[in-house]
Every structure is written in structure tokens, then in C-alpha cells.
Amino acid sequence: MATAGTRGALAREKLAAMTPGSRALHERGSKVLPVEVVPTFEMPSPIYVRSMEGARITDVDGNTWLDLTMGAGPHVLGHRPKVVEDALHDQLRRGWHVVLHNERQVELAELLADAAPMAERTIFCNSGTEATMYGMRVARAFTGREKVAVFDGSYHGAHDYALVKADPASPRHAPTGKVIGGGVPRAIGDDTMVVLPYRDPVAFDIVRARKDELALVMVQPVQNTVPRDDSGPWLQELHAVCKENGVLFMLDEVVTGFRLGWGGGMAFFGLDADLATFGKALGGGMPIGALSGRADIVSLLGRSWTDPKGVFSGGTFSGNPLSMAAGIAALGHMQANKATLYPYLNTQGARLAHAVNSFCEERQIGAQLLNAGSIFYMHFKRGIDSSRDLADENKDAEREFYVNLTAKGVIVPGIHLFFTSAAHTPQDIDTIATAFQDALMDTREDGFL
Numbered sequence: 001m002a003t004a005g006t007r008g009a010l011a012r013e014k015l016a017a018m019t020p021g022s023r024a025l026h027e028r029g030s031k032v033l034p035v036e037v038v039p040t041f042e043m044p045s046p047i048y049v050r051s052m053e054g055a056r057i058t059d060v061d062g063n064t065w066l067d068l069t070m071g072a073g074p075h076v077l078g079h080r081p082k083v084v085e086d087a088l089h090d091q092l093r094r095g096w097h098v099v100l101h102n103e104r105q106v107e108l109a110e111l112l113a114d115a116a117p118m119a120e121r122t123i124f125c126n127s128g129t130e131a132t133m134y135g136m137r138v139a140r141a142f143t144g145r146e147k148v149a150v151f152d153g154s155y156h157g158a159h160d161y162a163l164v165k166a167d168p169a170s171p172r173h174a175p176t177g178k179v180i181g182g183g184v185p186r187a188i189g190d191d192t193m194v195v196l197p198y199r200d201p202v203a204f205d206i207v208r209a210r211k212d213e214l215a216l217v218m219v220q221p222v223q224n225t226v227p228r229d230d231s232g233p234w235l236q237e238l239h240a241v242c243k244e245n246g247v248l249f250m251l252d253e254v255v256t257g258f259r260l261g262w263g264g265g266m267a268f269f270g271l272d273a274d275l276a277t278f279g280k281a282l283g284g285g286m287p288i289g290a291l292s293g294r295a296d297i298v299s300l301l302g303r304s305w306t307d308p309k310g311v312f313s314g315g316t317f318s319g320n321p322l323s324m325a326a327g328i329a330a331l332g333h334m335q336a337n338k339a340t341l342y343p344y345l346n347t348q349g350a351r352l353a354h355a356v357n358s359f360c361e362e363r364q365i366g367a368q369l370l371n372a373g374s375i376f377y378m379h380f381k382r383g384i385d386s387s388r389d390l391a392d393e394n395k396d397a398e399r400e401f402y403v404n405l406t407a408k409g410v411i412v413p414g415i416h417l418f419f420t421s422a423a424h425t426p427q428d429i430d431t432i433a434t435a436f437q438d439a440l441m442d443t444r445e446d447g448f449l
């Protein structure tokens with residue numbers, strides 16, 4: 001840990017002096033809240049946000065920070081884009097919740113299908129978590145098989161089935177599943193899920209060998225903690241193997257949808273799928289999730305559960321007019337500007353990664369900024385191919401780096417997955433790159449790198 005006078009100690013003192021209001025709220029909040037939001041978003045020093053605009057957030061003490069949280073991904077256009085704000089105002093004047101159908105559901109589903117032509121039918125829900133849950137359930141019902149395969153290093157939300165991860169003690173090429181955290185029945189890991197190795201051709205053999213048990217293979221085109229843009233050929237082959245063996249193939253596009261490109265990971269990597277999940281950017285910053293795909297599969301969720309083929313779905317706020325209105329406004333803008341928006345996001349993403357990585361290489365710093373377009377994760381180790389390489393990274397350096405970075409006015413959420421947006425100007429990207437380089441040097445000066 002930092003000792004008096006070190007860069008880390010000075011950064012901590014600076015943050016404490018800047019944020020008395022946030023600290024007071026943190027102390028007050030700790031009497032009623034177990035944690036700020038969820039543990040993965042905790043900052044080195046509590047920062048309570050009052051307002052957001054473009055690429056910046058302002059806290060309760062009046063400090064303005066350059067934001068790389070982007071709401072955990074949804075804000076592809078930055079905070080409070082005018083088109084979305086206007087659409088929300090307009091919808092507020094008409095009412096914000098009804099539960100009966102509203103015309104905006106049709107419009108948003110049509111826009112989604114324009115981006116992802118495989119989306120013959122879409123069912124809306126309120127989060128990516130619900131979307132992946134429905135994807136698994138409907139695949140089991142459709143195929144009559146019970147097992148779902150996910151990959152080591154994946155994240156598919158917070159429901160019980162999504163909490164089966166690769167047991168770190170299991171072999172890299174033959175991972176076994178293990179539920180994480182308390183309260184998740186072990187039987188879910190043992191009896192219903194299969195864990196496959198990501199970016200590893202061995203996964204194809206396991207799918208072939210277990211085809212009679214598997215309802216679904218669910219995969220992220222880009223993984224959150226190891227974002228890479230070179231998994232295309234492997235993903236294409238995985239889809240082909242699933243198709244040959246009668247196993248449904250689902251892409252989890254909750255992060256990549258409308259962020260990697262208008263057509264998400266599917267278009268970026270040239271993929272097709274039976275099912276796909278969306279969330280985050282789809283709602284223009286309002287809560288949303290969606291399961292889309294083949295009409296014969298997704299339509300089972302539209303039948304009553306009393307029908308022998310019906311699959312249960314529910315949700316008071318599913319398809320609510322505010323989320324629909326914000327999503328239509330955001331997607332409408334993305335669709336109209338896709339020719340410039342996505343090249344901009346992906347070019348600036350590559351520029352930031354290059355600035356940080358060449359700096360690390362020149363100075364032989366043991367860190368690497370991985371990115372796929374505007375999706376980033378910084379690792380305190382070099383030569384990372386998959387999540388299995390992360391076990392021995394330099395966690396002390398990571399902790400100190402983020403203290404130093406925050407003190408330079410750049411916010412990365414506690415999970416350390418971060419995003420840029422259309423609102424980040426080239427000058428903002430330069431400022432961020434310099435802050436990363438300076439924070440790396442501070443961390444090195446304190447002996448952590």
C-alpha cells in the first residue's frame with residue numbers, strides 16, 4: 001500500500017480533499033445501503049454524481065471528471081444527447097408507463113431488425129440479465145434439451161444460470177463449471193451448464209461430443225475483461241459447428257450491439273445466429289433488454305404457458321414507453337450517422353490503445369490496454385490471450401494505477417471495464433492517454449510496476 005509522501009498517498013489525499021460531500025453521502029448511505037450500486041462499480045474514493053453531459057460527469061462537490069464509465073456501456077453517443085433528451089421529454093408529456101402495448105415497441109423492434117436482420121422476432125425486457133435468462137429458457141423449450149454452454153471469461157448477467165464460471169482449478173482446455181458467490185444452488189453448475197474454453201478450437205470438439213445434451217451455445221463476440229477484435233474466424237467456426245450438430249447458437253450482444261458497429265458484433269465479425277440478446281445501448285441509456293432471433297424460436301415466448309409449447313415471460317416494465325422512446329431516438333441517430341459514427345469510435349479507440357501500449361512497450365511497463373473499438377480493459381500483465389491468462393496479473397499495480405488515474409480527473413468504474421463515446425473528442429482522447437501514461441509512471445515510481 002502507499003506510504004506517506006508516495007504518489008499513491010498524495011493521490012489519495014487529493015481525492016479526499018476534493019470530495020467531502022461524496023464522503024459524507026457515503027457515510028450516510030452506508031447506514032441504509034450495503035454498497036454503492038454494486039460492488040463492481042466502487043471507486044478508489046466515493047464519488048457521488050449529480051449531473052452528466054457529453055463525455056463528463058459532475059459530482060456533488062462540483063468537480064467535473066472525464067468519464068469512461070459511459071453508464072457501463074449504454075452511452076455510445078455520450079451523456080444526454082439532445083435527440084434522446086427531447087424524445088424523453090416528449091414521452092413524459094404523454095405518460096411513462098401503461099403495460100398495454102404501445103406503438104413505440106413496434107418501431108424499436110423494426111430498428112433492431114434493420115441493424116440485425118436475424119431478429120425476425122424480438123421480445124423486450126428490462127435488462128441484459130433477463131434477456132440471457134429468456135434466451136436459455138426458450139432454447140431449452142425449443143430443443144427439448146436441458147444444457148446450455150457458456151465460455152470461460154464470459155459475463156451474461158446476474159441470474160443464477162449466468163453465474164456458472166470456469167473453475168480456475170480446472171484445466172485450461174477442459175474447464176469445468178462452478179457457481180460463484182453464495183446463494184446459487186450448486187446443482188445449477190453441476191446439472192445444467194457446460195463451460196467451454198473461449199478462442200480455443202477444443203470447444204468445437206466438446207460441442208460435437210455433447211450435442212445430444214446441449215440446447216444452446218451462448219457466446220459474447222467480444223468478452224468484457226479481454227476485449228479483442230480478432231476472434232472472427234473462431235466465432236464463425238463455432239457457429240458452423242453448432243449448426244452441423246443441431247445446437248442453437250446465441251450471440252450475447254448486450255455490450256457489442258450498436259457499439260462495435262450498427263450491426264454489432266454480428267456485422268463486425270460476419271456472423272449469423274439463431275438468437276441474440278441486446279441491452280445497454282438499445283435503450284438509449286434507459287433500462288432495457290431484448291431477446292431476438294428466429295421467429296419459430298422467439299415466438300414460443302409469445303404463447304401462453306398453458307400451451308404445451310408456451311414459454312413463460314413476464315415483467316411489469318417490459319417494453320415501457322420511456323425506454324422505447326429513448327431507444328428509438330438513439331438508434332435512429334446511430335442508423336442515420338452509421339457511416340461516420342462507428343469509424344470515428346473505432347479509430348479513436350485504436351488511437352487510445354496505441355498511445356498507451358506503445359508507451360508501455362517503450363518503457364517495458366508490464367501493462368497492456370486491450371480494446372475492441374470503444375470497449376477497453378487495461379491489464380497489468382502483457383501477452384494476454386484469454387481470461388485464463390489473468391490469474392497472475394499484478395493486482396497491486398492495478399489498484400494503485402486507478403487511484404493515480406482518478407486523481408488526474410479520469411473516471412474508470414471499479415470493474416475496470418471502460419468505454420469511450422461519440423462525445424469524446426480527439427482532444428479528450430489525448431487528455432485520457434496522457435493521464436494513463438502519467439498514472440503508469442506514478443505507479444512505477446512507487447515501485448508497483
Ligand SMILES: Cc1ncc(COP(=O)(O)O)c(C=O)c1O
Binds near residue numbers: 072254
Ligand atoms: C455481455 C453481457 N451480457 C449481459 C449483461 C447483463 O446486462 P444487465 O446488466 O443489463 O442485466 C451484461 C452486463 O454488463 C453484459 O456485459
